[in-house]
Structures are given as C-alpha cells and as structure tokens.
Amino acid sequence: MEMQKFEGESEPQPEQKQLFIDKEIDAIMARITRPPEGQVDYLKKRPEELEAARNEILLDVGENCPEGVNLSRAKDFVESMGLEVNPVVFVDESNTARINEILTKHSIIGMEWVPGESGDYSQQLGLVFVKINRETGGANELFRAESLAVHEMFHSTSKYGGTISKAMRGRIEMADRRLGFCSGAPGKPFGEFLEEGFAEFMRGRYSKIYADENYKKSVEIATGKKFSENVLKTSAGVGEYLLPVKYAMPTATGEAQWPVASVAAFAIEQFCEVIPDLESHMVEARKSASGLKKVFKDIESVCPGLYLELQKGAYDENSFVKKLLLVRERVAEYTAKKNSEASQGSISSGIAET
Numbered sequence: 001m002e003m004q005k006f007e008g009e010s011e012p013q014p015e016q017k018q019l020f021i022d023k024e025i026d027a028i029m030a031r032i033t034r035p036p037e038g039q040v041d042y043l044k045k046r047p048e049e050l051e052a053a054r055n056e057i058l059l060d061v062g063e064n065c066p067e068g069v070n071l072s073r074a075k076d077f078v079e080s081m082g083l084e085v086n087p088v089v090f091v092d093e094s095n096t097a098r099i100n101e102i103l104t105k106h107s108i109i110g111m112e113w114v115p116g117e118s119g120d121y122s123q124q125l126g127l128v129f130v131k132i133n134r135e136t137g138g139a140n141e142l143f144r145a146e147s148l149a150v151h152e153m154f155h156s157t158s159k160y161g162g163t164i165s166k167a168m169r170g171r172i173e174m175a176d177r178r179l180g181f182c183s184g185a186p187g188k189p190f191g192e193f194l195e196e197g198f199a200e201f202m203r204g205r206y207s208k209i210y211a212d213e214n215y216k217k218s219v220e221i222a223t224g225k226k227f228s229e230n231v232l233k234t235s236a237g238v239g240e241y242l243l244p245v246k247y248a249m250p251t252a253t254g255e256a257q258w259p260v261a262s263v264a265a266f267a268i269e270q271f272c273e274v275i276p277d278l279e280s281h282m283v284e285a286r287k288s289a290s291g292l293k294k295v296f297k298d299i300e301s302v303c304p305g306l307y308l309e310l311q312k313g314a315y316d317e318n319s320f321v322k323k324l325l326l327v328r329e330r331v332a333e334y335t336a337k338k339n340s341e342a343s344q345g346s347i348s349s350g351i352a353e354t
C-alpha cells in the first residue's frame with residue numbers, strides 16, 4: 001500500500017502535469033507580461049483631453065496622404081488579417097506645427113512630434129504618424145512612407161490599451177500599460193524585440209509584394225544584392241550577421257538603411273521556419289490574452305528559457321543583433337536535435353521491419 005502511494009505521488013497523472021504546466025505559465029505570464037483577459041476597449045478608457053486632441057487632429061489636419069501613397073492598399077493588407085487599424089496622419093512641414101499646437105492646447109505632456117523621426121504610433125491618441133521627408137527619401141520616399149505606415153499600423157492593431165494617466169497641475173501625464181508584446185514600465189523596456197519584430201516582419205512582407213521596380217532597383221544598387229537575397233552586415237561590438245535586403249530602405253544619396261526593427265523581424269522569420277503556427281498566433285496575440293500565451297508556449301517549446309531572454313533589454317542595434325544571433329543558434333540546435341531524432345527513429349523502425 002505504501003509503495004503504491006509513493007508511486008502515485010511521484011508520478012502525477014497526465015492531467016495533473018498539464019495543470020501544473022498551465023499554472024506555471026500563468027504565473028510567469030502574470031509576472032512578466034500582465035495580459036488583460038480578453039479584449040480591451042481602449043477607446044472607452046481614453047481620457048477626455050486625449051479624445052479631444054485626437055478629434056481635433058483628425059478634423060483639422062486629417063490624413064494628409066500624399067498623392068502616390070497607396071494608403072488604402074496598405075490598410076487592406078493589415079485588415080485582411082482580421083485586425084483593426086487606427087487612422088494614419090502623414091506629417092510634413094505643412095502640418096507639424098499645427099499638430100504640436102493641438103497637443104499643447106490640450107495640455108498633453110511629452111507628446112510632441114519630433115522632426116526627423118520616421119514614424120510613430122501613439123497609443124494614447126490612437127493615431128499613427130508617418131513623417132514625409134522628400135529630401136532624405138528622394139524619389140523613393142512615397143513607397144518608403146507607405147511601408148512605414150504598414151509597420152506603424154501593425155503596432156496600432158494592439159487591442160490592449162490601458163493608458164495610465166495622471167492629471168498634474170492641470171496637465172496630463174501618461175504611460176502605456178501594454179502595447180502588443182510590450183509591457184514595460186518607464187525606463188524598463190520589456191517586449192520591444194517581439195513587438196518591433198512583428199511590425200517589421202509584416203512591413204518586409206508588404207515591401208516584397210508591393211514595392212515598385214524603381215524602389216527595388218535602388219535597394220539592389222545600394223546593396224549589390226537582389227531584393228530577395230540576404231546581405232552580410234556588421235554590428236560594432238557584436239560581429240557579422242545576415243539581414244534580408246527586402247527590409248532595406250533606399251535614401252536620396254544612394255544608400256540603403258535598415259531599421260533596427262528589421263533585425264528582430266529576421267529572428268521572427270527564423271522562428272517561423274520551425275514553428276508553423278507562430279505567425280497566426282502572433283496575429284491572434286494582438287487582441288487576446290490566449291494568443292499571447294500561445295506565442296509564449298511556441299517559443300518555449302522550441303527554445304526553453306528564450307522568451308524571457310528575448311523580451312528583456314534595450315531597443316538598440318547591439319541588443320537586437322545579439323538576440324538575433326542567439327535565436328539563430330538556438331533554432332539550429334533545435335533543428336539538429338529534431339533531425340537526429342528523426343534519423344534515430346528511422347534506424348530503429350528499419351531494424352523493427354527487418
């Protein structure tokens with residue numbers, strides 16, 4: 001009897017094991033990503049002043065979409081995945097001052113359009129901003145802006161709002177509780193790698209499908225590679241790494257620029273090769289806590305311990321390149337293990353058959 005009891009305790013039933021794993025995951029998720037259950041209607045939670053600023057920008061400034069930018073095609077691309085996008089405002093010298101005036105009028109701290117930045121999604125306002133800069137982008141600026149709008153629109157598909165706002169001396173201070181895979185506190189980034197990687201992964205696909213011939217040609221001349229190939233790059237302090245050419249953006253001076261996010265996007269591509277459901281789970285994670293859990297499980301099932309490792313750290317080139325190299329290494333280990341298991345399996349089944 002005693003022996004049976006001991007065996008029962010040391011060998012939990014499969015459903016008990018599953019329960020333990022689920023509890024463990026819940027505990028980790030609660031600690032590191034704090035997902036809200038189900039969908040969050042962030043529009044209902046937006047403070048009045050923000051709602052007023054948003055409406056005034058939409059009415060007074062509007063989309064300002066330049067001729068030659070196919071915004072409806074870009075929107076369709078995002079919405080075809082069952083995701084909702086927020087309005088896009090193209091920012092140039094004609095409306096920058098007006099946007100900042102509206103933000104100041106509504107007493108919003110720290111929300112100023114910074115010239116020189118290429119794109120931004122303001123979750124607090126629920127607006128996508130894309131900078132148009134014909135001087136730096138040259139002839140390819142229009143498609144560059146269109147593809148940037150795709151990147152920012154994917155950030156805007158996050159259904160987790162939870163803007164935290166605090167009125168201070170008649171002004172409002174705000175922080176995002178969560179945006180997609182990001183859930184960092186101010187000064188403590190968490191989740192940038194997957195959030196930036198996801199948005200950029202989709203921009204890369206959009207460019208591959210819709211970039212015009214001139215744009216592709218400019219990138220190919222600047223990189224010396226075909227649009228569908230990879231190019232070898234070097235990061236100071238980290239070393240050499242490969243990046244797909246499709247993420248490059250041509251400049252007016254004949255160079256190619258890769259957003260830092262493209263490094264994370266390429267890591268996601270490598271995960272997708274061994275986790276076929278990852279992409280659909282990432283899309284699901286834009287609007288449900290269960291989707292977030294699936295992404296966590298997907299990555300942990302292939303590379304245990306890696307999810308947390310990837311989600312920590314700064315949004316900069318060195319940090320992202322280190323993570324890309326780590327993903328490449330861990331995915332290669334996983335593939336080698338799978339292949340060796342498969343060949344072991346075929347040897348033993350071969351023996352069984354003879």
Ligand SMILES: [Zn+2]
Pocket residue numbers: 151155196199261
């Ligand atoms: Zn981004």
